[in-house]
Amino acid sequence: xxxxxxxxxxxxxxxxxxxxxxxxxxxxxxxxxxxxxxxxxxxxxxxxxxxxxxxxxxxxxxxxxxxxxxxxxxxxxxxxxxxxxxxxxxxxxxxxxxxxxxxxxxxxxxxxxxxxx
Amino acid sequence: xxxxxxxxxxxxxxxxxxxxxxxxxxxxxxxxxxxxxxxxxxxxxxxxxxxxxxxxxxxxxxxxxxxxxxxxxxxxxxxxxxxxxxxxxxxxxxxxxxxxxxxxxxxxxxxx
Numbered sequence: 001x002x003x004x005x006x007x008x009x010x011x012x013x014x015x016x017x018x019x020x021x022x023x024x025x026x027x028x029x030x031x032x033x034x035x036x037x038x039x040x041x042x043x044x045x046x047x048x049x050x051x052x053x054x055x056x057x058x059x060x061x062x063x064x065x066x067x068x069x070x071x072x073x074x075x076x077x078x079x080x081x082x083x084x085x086x087x088x089x090x091x092x093x094x095x096x097x098x099x100x101x102x103x104x105x106x107x108x109x110x111x112x113x114x115x116x117x
Numbered sequence: 118x119x120x121x122x123x124x125x126x127x128x129x130x131x132x133x134x135x136x137x138x139x140x141x142x143x144x145x146x147x148x149x150x151x152x153x154x155x156x157x158x159x160x161x162x163x164x165x166x167x168x169x170x171x172x173x174x175x176x177x178x179x180x181x182x183x184x185x186x187x188x189x190x191x192x193x194x195x196x197x198x199x200x201x202x203x204x205x206x207x208x209x210x211x212x213x214x215x216x217x218x219x220x221x222x223x224x225x226x227x228x229x
Contacts, residue, residue, distance in 0.1 A: 006160075034217075043206060043219045044161070093160050095217075105151070106217060108160040 002098050003027055006109035013084055014117055021079045021112045023094030029074035030096035034106070035067075037089040050094075051079040084116045119144040123220030130197050131228050138223045140207035141189040147153045147209040150183060151217070155204045164205075165192070172224050190213050 003026040013019050023033055031052045036044040048069055049057040056069035066088075068080040077096075081088055091113055095106040120143040130136050142150075148169035153161035167174045167181045167190065174181050178197075183190040194201055207220040 006185075043221050046216065049216065091158075105149075105163070105166065107163065108153070111158070111160045113158070114164075 002105075004094065004096055004107050004109040004111040006092075006094060006112050008112060009110060011117065012115045015085050016083055018080055018082045019038070019084055019114060021081075021092055021094075021114075023077045023096070023109055025075045025096045025098070028096075030098065031074060033071060033077040033096045035069065035077075035079050035087055036093045036095065038093060038111075040091075044093060047079075050089040050111045052077075069104070081114065084114070086116045089114055089116045119147055119209055119218040120213075121207060121218050121220040123207050123223060125223060126221065127224045127226070128225045129228060130198060131213045132197060134197055136194045136197050136201070136225055136227075138192045138205055138207065138225075139189060140191070140211040140220050142218075143188065144211070145188065145210070146211045147218075149210045150181070151208050151210075152179075152181060152192050153208065153219075155206065155222075157203075161206060174197075194225075197225075199227050199229050201225060202227045217220075 005024045007022045033050040037047050038044050046059050047062045050069045050071040051111045052071045058064045071077040091111050093111040095108045098107045123140045151166035152164050154164045155161045165179050165181050167183050178195045180193040205223045208217045210217040
């Protein structure tokens with residue numbers, strides 16, 4: 001149990017285009033999902049908290065208009081990188097805690113490798 | 118906010134030896150401490166976790182200890198195997214808050 005999937009696993013796009021990444025909880029519901037970004041040989045940095053049915057909460061320094069988050073259902077959150085540039089190239093990972101009551105254990109997706117040319 | 122420090126950044130051990138990774142945290146309100154293993158190109162995988170009401174937890178070759186007074190916790194891997202080679206992250210969070218703060222990671226290499 002507690003499986004989180006991401007799609008696509010890797011994407012290459014041209015500078016200026018937008019890319020959508022999906023995060024799904026396959027066998028549980030999650031009112032909250034988290035989006036992280038990880039640069040090579042670095043730790044995971046939280047970008048935003050995705051809340052089902054309400055606006056996402058962004059960490060300081062993360063542009064909400066550039067990284068659009070939509071949490072339309074209890075099993076799906078999407079991250080759209082708008083007008084992507086080479087500096088947005090990174091490994092994007094989502095996570096979700098099972099349940100709707102604020103449990104603390106989180107399970108991570110396999111990540112999406114974004115390369116912007 | 119919470120700050121988690123992790124040491125060492127790299128660790129090489131001979132197969133069969135033990136490996137220890139140490140972390141410290143700053144926020145006394147943190148009460149949940151997971152450990153993740155990340156293989157190259159993959160997402161982090163939860164390998165063990167400990168909550169503040171427990172001082173030690175063990176799962177086969179993996180154990181975690183927690184000292185709340187000193188605000189530090191450690192991961193112990195015994196009888197290491199080549200497949201244990203990966204990057205390990207410690208983390209801390211507060212119950213109900215869910216936001217997890219990660220350490221900087223330890224790259225473990227197990228030499229056959």
